[in-house]
Amino acid sequence: MSILPPSRRLWWKEPVHGIEMIWIIIALLWCLVLFLWMPYWHLYGKQNLSNESYKTPPEVFESKANAMAKAHTVRTDAKSNIPVVHPPAGSDVYMLGRLWQWWPILELEKNKSYRLHISSLDWQHGFSLQPTNINLQILPGYETVVTITPDQSGEFAIVCNEYCGVGHHTMLGKIFVK
Incomplete structure (x- = not known):
């Protein structure tokens, strides 16, 4: 129990602010870049041997x-x-x-x-x-x-x-x- 409970109980139904959505998109794109970079680096980075x-x-x-x-x-x-x-x-x-x-x-x-x-x-x-x-x-x-x-x-x-x-x-x- 909190001292001041939220005025609205269903916080996940609140609309996302525009700047928050931009940061979420940037974070997801960065995750995608890093995910794709791993197999590329394995094949062409000449660091790890298969x-x-x-x-x-x-x-x-x-x-x-x-x-x-x-x-x-x-x-x-x-x-x-x-x-x-x-x-x-x-x-x-x-x-x-x-x-x-x-x-x-x-x-x-x-x-x-x-x-x-x-x-x-x-x-x-x-x-x-x-x-x-x-x-x-x-x-x-x-x-x-x-x-x-x-x-x-x-x-x-x-x-x-x-x-x-x-x-x-x-x-x-x-x-x-x-």
Whole structure:
């Protein structure tokens, strides 16, 4: 109960003032612009990658990654003792995250497409490819698949940007593009 009840009980039957109607129309138009901007930005903004995700047991994914590494290893990185894998262009490439490394190191060819499969064996990890703005959340039990076509040569760092434990700050990986 209010101190001074409204003189008319059916307030929603009151006519809307002209200036209020203008602001309502402006707000609705702005909502429509923002709503339409989201799919446009997803398709043409080059910010978020379209990806696929599949439920995959960690043991199965690890066996796929090991088989790919065994078939295409060209050398072993002297500093980290992680295999450097050079898969053929157009192939499926597997990379796994585990405490506290990205495995294996990939060596890809410029302007060639690859289907990159990423998963975690233990905890949630973040896959952030630097200096490009590729950022994915990687979960154990799920395989994230992204089609990538490197358009620059060089060495790219993979940083885990989801806290995954005591060694989180050391969880780095590499992708070489020739």
